[in-house]
Amino acid sequence: MRSARRLRWTHALVAVGLMLLLSGCAGDRLGPLEPATQQGDRMGSLWNVFVWVAAFVGILVWGLIGWSMLRYRKRREQEGLPPQFRYNTAIEIAYTAIPIVIVAVLFFLTKGVIHDVDSLSPNPDLVVEVTGFQWSWQFTYPEQGIVITGTPDEQPVMVLPVGETIRFELTSRDVIHSFFLPDFLEKRDVFPGMVEKVDVVVNEEGTYQGRCAEFCGTFHDRMLFQVRAVSPEEFDAWVQEETK
Numbered sequence: 001m002r003s004a005r006r007l008r009w010t011h012a013l014v015a016v017g018l019m020l021l022l023s024g025c026a027g028d029r030l031g032p033l034e035p036a037t038q039q040g041d042r043m044g045s046l047w048n049v050f051v052w053v054a055a056f057v058g059i060l061v062w063g064l065i066g067w068s069m070l071r072y073r074k075r076r077e078q079e080g081l082p083p084q085f086r087y088n089t090a091i092e093i094a095y096t097a098i099p100i101v102i103v104a105v106l107f108f109l110t111k112g113v114i115h116d117v118d119s120l121s122p123n124p125d126l127v128v129e130v131t132g133f134q135w136s137w138q139f140t141y142p143e144q145g146i147v148i149t150g151t152p153d154e155q156p157v158m159v160l161p162v163g164e165t166i167r168f169e170l171t172s173r174d175v176i177h178s179f180f181l182p183d184f185l186e187k188r189d190v191f192p193g194m195v196e197k198v199d200v201v202v203n204e205e206g207t208y209q210g211r212c213a214e215f216c217g218t219f220h221d222r223m224l225f226q227v228r229a230v231s232p233e234e235f236d237a238w239v240q241e242e243t244k
Contacts, residue, residue, distance in 0.1 A: 036208060036229070038201040039117045040185035046113045053102060121199050124167035128158060132170075132177030132190050132212060135219035146242045152222035159228050161235035162202045170196045178214035181227060187213055202229045 035044045129140040136150035139158045150156030160166050170179050172190040180187045188196055212223035230238065 034183075035185050036183040036202055036204055036206065037186070038203060039199075040183075041203070042113050042116055043185045046109060049109060050106065053106065057102070118198070120197055121165045121167070124199060125164035126161065127167045127169065128160070129169045130158075130171070130179060130190070131173055132179065132216075132223070133173035134175065134217050135212075135223050137212075137223065137225045139225075141239075144239050144243065146239065150225060152219045155224045155226055157226045157228055159230060159235060159238050160202055161232040162205055162229050164201065164232060166200050166202070168198050168200065170198065175216050176214055177212045177216050177223065179210070180213035181208060181210045183208040184227075189214060205229050205231060 035041050127142060129138075129142060131138040131140070135152045137156050138150070139148040139156055140146070148156045148158065168179070168188075170188055170190040171194060172192045174192060176192070177190045178187060179190055184200060184202075186198070186200065188198060190196065206229055208227045208229065210225045210227060212220060214220075216223065
């Protein structure tokens with residue numbers, strides 16, 4: 001009878017753990033978005049690793065807690081305290097060494113992804129100068145001679161070719177802003193007098209919404225913009241149309 005009850009409790013704990021884990025799944029990722037860039041894919045993969053490690057540790061800890069509660073609970077025929085142990089050298093070494101190993105592995109994985117995401121190509125295919133100002137954005141294509149300036153009432157649209165390396169050169173005209181593209185998993189603060197460079201390669205055609213993610217004044221919530229990713233041929237046609 002007791003073995004059957006323990007088995008039912010074990011099954012219940014495993015089921016709850018699996019439901020909590022699977023409730024965060026979206027498609028083949030354990031997150032809310034499908035990254036639209038190669039750099040985003042790298043960060044999304046790292047996110048998956050962290051989620052699986054956290055799920056494993058959480059299920060293990062809660063499983064051990066549940067098992068201990070059931071295995072060592074006080075029974076009616078017992079009197080006084082159960083047997084007491086001052087230490088267990090093997091267990092103490094294990095629960096010290098295992099977390100250190102996990103943290104070290106995650107640290108080096110994170111370091112590698114950050115290096116890949118922040119690395120710059122020696123010859124990007126396209127350069128776009130992004131300037132934040134109160135309260136909109138300006139996108140300048142220096143090689144094509146195109147300037148797109150938005151207003152709080154009209155979102156500027158940045159057109160990009162897919163499959164090519166795009167260099168963003170980010171700066172601000174007045175206060176600190178934040179260039180945020182959720183679908184790219186890209187968020188960079190932009191500072192007056194400083195230029196930050198970041199490379200991205202867009203994977204899929206589509207329209208992606210961006211915004212300022214740093215409170216910058218009265219109309220901060222209207223600092224919106226869009227990115228329209230198109231084929232290289234369509235991008236060339238757009239450039240010809242804009243430069244007529």
